[in-house]
Amino acid sequence: DPDPELLVRWYQAGALQPFFRGHSAKMTKRREPWLFGDDVTSAIRSAVQDRYCLLPYWYTLFHQAHTSGLPPI
16 A cells, blocks of 8 residues: 555656556555545656657567567666
8 A cells, every 4th residue: 555655656667667557456445646636646647658758669679679589678
């Protein structure tokens, strides 16, 4: 059950990784960004937008990984 600061940091770190997914267990509290207020939602939205800017780079890395067998990161 992350506090708002940790949730934002997880999204920011995840946006720079090849696979970007949010996971939780059924026993944990809900953690949708909008449940933490406008500041948290805005910070997470910014991280996701940064990720979208990096998508061409990720596609290139994954293509190279596919053709060379090297890891994408």
